[in-house]
Every structure is written in C-alpha cells, then in structure tokens.
Amino acid sequence: MSYSIEKIASLLGVEIYGGREGSVSFLLTDSRSLCFPEETLFFSLRTERGDGHNYISELYARGVRFFVVEELPCEWEKLYSQASFLKVSSSKRALQRLAACHRDEFHIPVVGVTGSNGKTVVKEWLYQLLSLSKRVTRSPRSYNSQIGVPLSVWLLNEQTQVGIFEAGISKKGEMEVLRNIIKPTIGVLTSLGDAHQENFVSMEEKCREKLRLFTDVDALVYPYDDKLIRSCVDTFSFKGKRLGWSVKDTSVSLFIKDIKKSELSTTITYIWTQEKEDSYTIPFIDDASIDDSITCLALCLYLGIKKEVLKARMPLLEPVAMRLEVKEGQRGCTLINDSYNSDINSLDIALDFMNRRPDHKGRKRTLVLSDILQSAEDDEALYRRVASLAEKRGVEKFVGIGETLICHRKAFDNIKDRCFFATVGGFLSSNAFRQMHDEVILLKGARCFGFEQLTEMLVNKVHETVLEVNLNAIVDNLNWYRSLMKPQTKLVCMIKADAYGAGSVEIAKTLQDHRVDYLAVAVADEGVTLRKNGITNNVMIMNPEMSSFKTLFDFDLEPEVYSFRLLEALIKAAEKEGITGFPVHIKIDTGMHRLGFDPVKDIDELIHRLQKQSAIIPRSVFSHFVGSDSDSFDDFSSQQFALFKQGADKLQGAFPHKILFHMDNSAGIEHFPYRQMDMCRLGLGLYGINPRSNKCFNTISELKTTILQIRSVPKGDTVGYSRKGVISHDSMIAAIPIGYADGLNRHLGNRRGYCLVNGKKAEYVGNICMDVAMIDVTGIDCKEGDQVEIFGKNLPVTVLSDILDTIPYEVLTNVSNRVKRVYFQD
Numbered sequence: 106m107s108y109s110i111e112k113i114a115s116l117l118g119v120e121i122y123g124g125r126e127g128s129v130s131f132l133l134t135d136s137r138s139l140c141f142p143e144e145t146l147f148f149s150l151r152t153e154r155g156d157g158h159n160y161i162s163e164l165y166a167r168g169v170r171f172f173v174v175e176e177l178p179c180e181w182e183k184l185y186s187q188a189s190f191l192k193v194s195s196s197k198r199a200l201q202r203l204a205a206c207h208r209d210e211f212h213i214p215v216v217g218v219t220g221s222n223g224k225t226v227v228k229e230w231l232y233q234l235l236s237l238s239k240r241v242t243r244s245p246r247s248y249n250s251q252i253g254v255p256l257s258v259w260l261l262n263e264q265t266q267v268g269i270f271e272a273g274i275s276k277k278g279e280m281e282v283l284r285n286i287i288k289p290t291i292g293v294l295t296s297l298g299d300a301h302q303e304n305f306v307s308m309e310e311k312c313r314e315k316l317r318l319f320t321d322v323d324a325l326v327y328p329y330d331d332k333l334i335r336s337c338v339d340t341f342s343f344k345g346k347r348l349g350w351s352v353k354d355t356s357v358s359l360f361i362k363d364i365k366k367s368e369l370s371t372t373i374t375y376i377w378t379q380e381k382e383d384s385y386t387i388p389f390i391d392d393a394s395i396d397d398s399i400t401c402l403a404l405c406l407y408l409g410i411k412k413e414v415l416k417a418r419m420p421l422l423e424p425v426a427m428r429l430e431v432k433e434g435q436r437g438c439t440l441i442n443d444s445y446n447s448d449i450n451s452l453d454i455a456l457d458f459m460n461r462r463p464d465h466k467g468r469k470r471t472l473v474l475s476d477i478l479q480s481a482e483d484d485e486a487l488y489r490r491v492a493s494l495a496e497k498r499g500v501e502k503f504v505g506i507g508e509t510l511i512c513h514r515k516a517f518d519n520i521k522d523r524c525f526f527a528t529v530g531g532f533l534s535s536n537a538f539r540q541m542h543d544e545v546i547l548l549k550g551a552r553c554f555g556f557e558q559l560t561e562m563l564v565n566k567v568h569e570t571v572l573e574v575n576l577n578a579i580v581d582n583l584n585w586y587r588s589l590m591k592p593q594t595k596l597v598c599m600i601k602a603d604a605y606g607a608g609s610v611e612i613a614k615t616l617q618d619h620r621v622d623y624l625a626v627a628v629a630d631e632g633v634t635l636r637k638n639g640i641t642n643n644v645m646i647m648n649p650e651m652s653s654f655k656t657l658f659d660f661d662l663e664p665e666v667y668s669f670r671l672l673e674a675l676i677k678a679a680e681k682e683g684i685t686g687f688p689v690h691i692k693i694d695t696g697m698h699r700l701g702f703d704p705v706k707d708i709d710e711l712i713h714r715l716q717k718q719s720a721i722i723p724r725s726v727f728s729h730f731v732g733s734d735s736d737s738f739d740d741f742s743s744q745q746f747a748l749f750k751q752g753a754d755k756l757q758g759a760f761p762h763k764i765l766f767h768m769d770n771s772a773g774i775e776h777f778p779y780r781q782m783d784m785c786r787l788g789l790g791l792y793g794i795n796p797r798s799n800k801c802f803n804t805i806s807e808l809k810t811t812i813l814q815i816r817s818v819p820k821g822d823t824v825g826y827s828r829k830g831v832i833s834h835d836s837m838i839a840a841i842p843i844g845y846a847d848g849l850n851r852h853l854g855n856r857r858g859y860c861l862v863n864g865k866k867a868e869y870v871g872n873i874c875m876d877v878a879m880i881d882v883t884g885i886d887c888k889e890g891d892q893v894e895i896f897g898k899n900l901p902v903t904v905l906s907d908i909l910d911t912i913p914y915e916v917l918t919n920v921s922n923r924v925k926r927v928y929f930q931d
C-alpha cells in the first residue's frame with residue numbers, strides 16, 4: 106500500500122517543506138537497509154548514540170526524497186532542492202503515529218502476542234496453521250520493539266485477512282505505546298519469565314504492564330495454571346472473553362485432559378468450551394513446544410478454524426529456526442544459510458544482511474531460493490517482488506528451485522546470471538552447481554525442499570569440532586559498553602589475535618556495520634586480511650614490524666609508534682614513498698614498562714622530531730592501564746593517568762590539530778568512566794567476559810564437538826597414553842575429536858577439567874591426546890554423535906581458565922585455526 110506524501114503530512118498533522126508530489130510505500134529507520142529509494146520515507150531518529158539526521162545527505166544522494174526530521178536548518182531546502190521534509194518534534198513518535206493510522210485502515214482480526222518466552226514460536230506457528238486458509242501479515246523475525254512494531258504493522262496491506270504482531274517491552278510505559286499501534290482484537294499472553302526484570306519492581310508489575318496490550322481485546326488467551334497470570338487477569342478490567350487454558354481446572358475454556366509423549370511426538374487431548382473431547386499430535390516432545398501448541402490451538406479455535414483442520418495441520422508444524430549462519434564453503438565460497446521461515450519479509454532481512462556485509466572484490470552475490478510456500482499472495486506478484494528485491498539488494502546470480510519458480514522465471518529476466526531447477530537434486534547434478542566458485546551464497550529454502558543436501562555439498566567438510574560465534578551477542582556487548590560511555594566518546598574495538606579467537610574478519614564486518622571508530626589488530630598482515638575482505642574502517646596496527654611499512658601505506662593501516670627507532674624508520678619509509686600526513690598513534694609508557702615513550706624524558710625530543718617532518722602526523726596518543734581490573738591498583742592507575750596527561754598535554758600543545766587521547770580498556774570503561782577522554786579501547790568485554798569480575802556475562806562463542814565412540818571400560822583398566830587414566834570402577838568412556846592441537850589444554854586431563862554432555866559434567870580421563878580426548882560419561886544418558894560443550898553458555902570459559910590458573914584471554918586465543926568458526930545471528 107502506498108500513501109501520498111500529502112496524506113502522510115496530514116496524518117501526522119504537520120506541514121511539508123519542499124516538494125508535495127510523490128508517494129511512499131516503504132519506511133526506513135536504518136540508512137544501511139535502503140532498498141527502494143524513490144518510494145521510501147526516512148525517519149531521522151535520535152538515539153543516545155546516533156543521529157539519523159547525519160545520514161540525510163547520503164540518502165539524498167542515493168535517491169531518497171522524503172524525510173521526517175526533528176530539525177530543518179534553512180540551507181537544507183536549497184541543498185536538497187528536490188526533497189520533501191516533514192518536521193516533527195519526535196521522529197520516533199511520528200513513526201509510531203503513522204503506523205497507528207495505517208492500522209486504523211483495517212477492520213480484520215489482529216492478534217497481539219506478548220510474554221517472556223515463546224512469542225516468536227507462537228507467532229510463527231499461528232502463521233503456519235492459519236496461512237493455508239487466510240492471508241496473514243505478521244512481524245518479521247522478532248521485530249517487537251518500539252521501532253520494530255511500527256515497521257511490522259506497516260506491512261499490513263489490502264490483501265491481509267489476519268494480522269499477527271509480537272510486542273516486547275523492557276520497561277514501564279512501553280506497552281501502552283505498542284497497544285496504540287497494534288490495537289489487537291485478540292490477545293495472547295504466552296508466559297512470564299524473568300527476562301528484563303531489572304526495570305520492574307515485581308513480577309506482578311511486569312505482568313500488569315504486559316496486560317496493558319490487551320485492554321480492548323475481544324478475547325485473551327493465557328495460561329490459567331500460572332497463578333500470578335491468573336490473578337492478574339482476574340483482577341484486570343476488560344470486557345472481552347477470558348480464554349484460559351489449564352491442565353488442572355475443567356471449568357476453563359480450553360481444558361487439557363491428557364498429554365501423551367512418545368519418542369518423537371506428543372498427542373494432546375483437549376476439551377474446548379465443554380464440547381466433545383478431541384485430540385491432536387505435534388512432532389515435538391519438549392514442554393515449551395507443547396505449551397506453545399496449546400496456545401495456538403486456543404486461538405485458532407476461537408477464530409473458528411475447524412477441529413479436523415487443526416488435527417490435520419498440527420502434525421505438520423515446523424520448528425522455528427531463528428538462526429542465520431555464515432560458514433566457509435568449498436571453492437572459495439561463503440555460505441549464508443538462513444533457516445528461518447521462508448517468506449518475503451524474512452528473505453528481505455537475509456538479503457539485507459548479505460548486502461551489508463562487505464566482501465572482497467570479484468565475488469558474486471548469489472541467491473539460491475526455493476518456492477515460497479504458504480503465501481496467500483498471488484504468485485505472479487510475489488515473484489515479481491522477490492526479483493526486484495533481489496536485484497536491488499545486489500544479487501548478481503539467481504538459482505531458483507521449484508516448479509512455481511520455473512513458472513515465473515520471466516520475473517527474473519533482469520538478473521543476468523540465472524538458472525532454474527525443479528528440485529535440489531536437479532541442481533546438484535547440473536553444471537551450474539559444479540561451476541560455482543568464489544561466490545557469497547545466500548541459501549533460503551522452504552523445509553520440504555531439503556536444502557540440507559545442498560549445504561552439505563557446499564560446506565567444507567567440517568571437522569566435528571566447531572567454534573560457534575553469535576554475532577548478535579557481540580552487538581549486545583558493544584552496546585552495553587557504549588551505554589557506559591559518553592555519546593561523543595569514540596571507540597576502538599580490539600580484534601587482535603583473530604578477535605580473541607572468534608575470527609577477525611566476520612567480527613570486523615559486524616563491527617563496521619555498527620560503526621565503530623577504529624578496529625585494532627596486532628600486525629600488518631592481520632590488517633591486510635581485513636582490507637582484502639572489504640573492511641574500510643579505520644584500522645590501527647598495534648605492533649608494526651619494521652619490514653611492513655610499505656604494506657601499511659598501501660593498505661591504509663595506521664601504526665602505533667612506541668620508540669624512536671620505529672619512528673625514524675617509519676618517517677624515512679614514508680618520505681621515500683612521498684607520503685605526507687600519514688596518521689600514527691603514539692604510545693606512552695606510564696608504568697606497564699612494555700612499549701612506549703617516556704612521558705617525561707622522551708616527550709620533548711619526540712615533539713621536536715615530529716615537528717621536523719611532514720610525512721606522518723600524530724592522530725592519537727595513548728597509554729595502557731596495568732591493573733584497571735582490580736581496585737587494589739587504583740592508586741597506581743591514578744599515577745599512570747597523571748603521567749599520561751602530563752605527556753599527552755605537552756604533545757597536544759605542540760600541534761594545532763586535535764590529537765585523540767585514550768587510555769581506558771574494557772575494565773577501564775567500567776571502572777574509570779571519568780577517564781574516557783576522547784576514545785576507549787574495548788577488548789575482552791566485547792567477547793562477553795567481564796575482566797573485573799572474571800565472569801562471562803554474555804558469551805559470544807561456544808566450542809563444541811561430538812562423541813565419536815563410547816565403550817565400557819572395566820575397573821582396573823587404564824585409558825590413554827602412559828596408562829594415566831586408571832579406572833577405579835566399571836565406567837563408560839567416550840572419545841571426542843578434540844585434542845591439544847585444537848587448543849584443548851593438556852592440563853585439563855586426568856580429571857582436572859570437564860566438559861558437558863547433555864548438560865552433565867564429564868571429566869577428562871587420562872592424558873589429553875593431540876587430536877582426541879577421552880571423557881567419563883558413566884551415568885550420563887548419551888549416545889555416539891551427541892553434542893559436547895567444551896566451553897560456552899553452560900560452561901563458561903572462565904571455569905576452564907580458573908582450573909588452568911590462567912586468564913580467559915589465553916583459553917580463547919588458543920582455539921586453533923583448524924577448528925572451524927561458524928557465525929550466526931538469531
């Protein structure tokens with residue numbers, strides 16, 4: 106649906122500055138996601154860190170003409186002569202208000218889903234259950250925030266027959282806003298957990314806040330057996346129907362009479378509003394899935410879906426995979442595997458992800474897509490939209506798989522390189538498949554097409570041991586540290602040592618996308634790798650080698666300079682190349698006594714030397730705390746800081762341009778916020794470990810492997826080299842394909858350390874070998890092929906470093922290169 110800009114101005118109650126012509130179909134809040142500039146309205150949002158107004162000139166250059174702004178300097182009307190500006194007092198509120206007006210155009214059932222867990226699964230399953238008979242519009246992925254909800258609601262269109270939207274809140278007052286946008290006619294409360302509890306005084310307050318979404322609904326589905334929810338719903342004044350479900354109380358709307366689990370499925374017998382009992386089966390056996398299916402059942406029955414229909418559809422429910430994974434593939438390819446439901450909105454999000462990740466030159470961006478199922482949209486229009494999205498988001502090669510895509514192949518005529526196959530098998534046996542090389546491939550297939558076969562063929566044969574890295578967690582950690590910093594303070598992200606073991610290239614892509622000011626690596630080669638992979642961010646080299654200067658200049662990598670010897674050599678090399686004004690970072694030694702200029706003795710000579718030449722200029726000056734992680738060094742830290750200031754101020758005094766001062770590392774950002782100065786350097790904290798408490802607060806990586814073989818070993822036998830693993834009673838011993846060559850420290854052997862098998866501790870028995878280790882799984886329910894966690898969410902890496910009497914930095918950076926890194930976002 107589109108709106109004229111005049112109509113939007115009148116809905117928002119504001120005037121238009123500039124042109125009054127044109128119409129808007131897309132709303133944009135993140136300039137990086139632009140796709141259809143001509144029909145896009147950009148909302149310049151101001152957050153603590155960023156200001157959307159800064160992107161107006163870039164967006165204007167890319168063809169955007171419609172802007173919602175909070176300020177309008179008079180020169181803009183000249184500067185952007187073809188633009189239309191809507192000036193409002195808050196862009197965020199304008200976005201919310203516009204979405205609310207759009208919502209008012211629809212007189213259809215709209216389901217609002219909230220709760221601490223299960224929102225997304227319930228939303229997706231409702232979609233799976235309803236979309237065969239109705240046209241459903243729903244929130245893409247988990248767009249449930251103050252910005253995500255208006256963007257979701259905007260997707261409602263003329264064809265929509267049912268809307269399903271998720272609402273998520275983290276503090277009081279937010280739900281009211283979301284209610285006014287979603288205006289649900291039916292409510293679903295899934296469960297209450299303790300996520301985001303910090304902003305509420307009690308669980309009851311949180312429950313009541315969530316219920317605010319439902320003040321005007323006709324009916325509310327909720328778990329009656331949860332006492333707190335029941336009492337809040339009971340005392341909550343609303344006129345709609347209360348559709349509680351219970352396994353205990355027969356008087357509720359939906360009584361669950363029986364739940365029978367078998368090995369792979371669960372059959373649930375229920376009585377709906379005192380009618381005759383019936384049952385259905387789902388292909389899941391975990392309690393969360395069972396609860397979520399019951400919630401969906403209640404809602405579908407209320408909407409009038411027939412019991413027989415539900416009985417037929419429930420067994421077909423598919424797991425909701427939220428993951429989008431990045432893996433190294435064969436023949437120079439990278440795979441982006443998005444297992445999330447295949448529909449156009451999630452396709453767009455995945456395409457945006459691919460498009461926004463920089464890449465080295467020459468690699469094609471390829472989309473392999475199956476037929477989009479469960480869409481009630483007219484196929485022709487759907488595939489035309491798919492093709493135009495793919496094109497706009499930079500897809501250069503298209504592989505369509507499925508009969509429907511073959512029928513609509515003409516829609517893809519604008520993509521030069523394209524081919525179509527009825528099945529994955531057909532594609533696998535084609536030349537097109539054999540000739541794939543050096544491409545970034547986005548795989549997006551509906552489950553029934555069996556894209557696993559394709560992934561298996563394309564991925565490098567993975568050693569069973571992998572390090573899984575969660576890119577969202579990196580972003581969360583980045584934002585957490587940013588929230589401790591003043592908005593104007595710049596940030597260096599330390600991605601030396603292959604990003605503390607996580608893999609510097611993919612981490613750098615994510616950080617660049619989130620606009621950090623600098624990336625820092627140890628040596629020039631690491632910087633070159635980043636550049637070759639498309640990283641354009643400022644890059645700092647902490648330990649430049651004398652032999653690498655030419656590389657630094659060629660790839661625009663800014664070295665740290667810590668000694669006169671290095672300084673002289675660098676100046677000489679730069680002069681030889683005819684370079685002027687190359688930025689460098691001056692390190693001052695304030696007590697670490699590792700590298701750096703002496704802030705008292707060396708500084709005059711340093712200034713003198715820098716002033717005498719013009720090949721390089723000091724971009725920043727910095728020093729490093731010896732002990733910001735411990736209070737016991739606070740006095741020493743103060744001394745260090747004073748020394749730094751003395752030297753740095755003197756340096757700055759000698760130059761007219763601004764020189765950035767920085768000293769805080771992760772622990773410093775937290776412990777010495779008043780010492781942030783111009784910039785901070787974030788290391789370990791980015792990876793989810795708090796150096797001050799030595800605790801993992803948000804793990805980003807998990808080292809995992811699988812059981813190769815299990816055997817019983819009788820009492821008295823020994824396990825492993827040198828007969829070290831003496832077995833004192835009959836035991837079950839499993840072998841796992843990870844050894845000290847993978848970075849599993851040998852000192853964890855002989856029962857000093859353990860890993861987790863199905864959540865249970867399994868000690869390392871005997872000496873750890875080069876490629877294999879043996880663990881004691883006696884009494885643990887497990888089989889060959891089961892997953893083993895070496896460290897991760899359930900076994901923090903700090904547990905390992907404590908046992909080894911070292912620091913988590915060492916354990917993380919020891920994970921060897923042969924362990925494949927798999928990146929995902931959820």
Ligand SMILES: *Cc1c(COP(=O)(O)O)cnc(C)c1O
Pocket residue numbers: 599647729769770771772786787788789790796
């Ligand atoms: C590694 C490093 C950091 C980051 O330290 P963390 O303790 O990991 O935050 C900061 N500054 C310099 C100079 C470093 O070498």
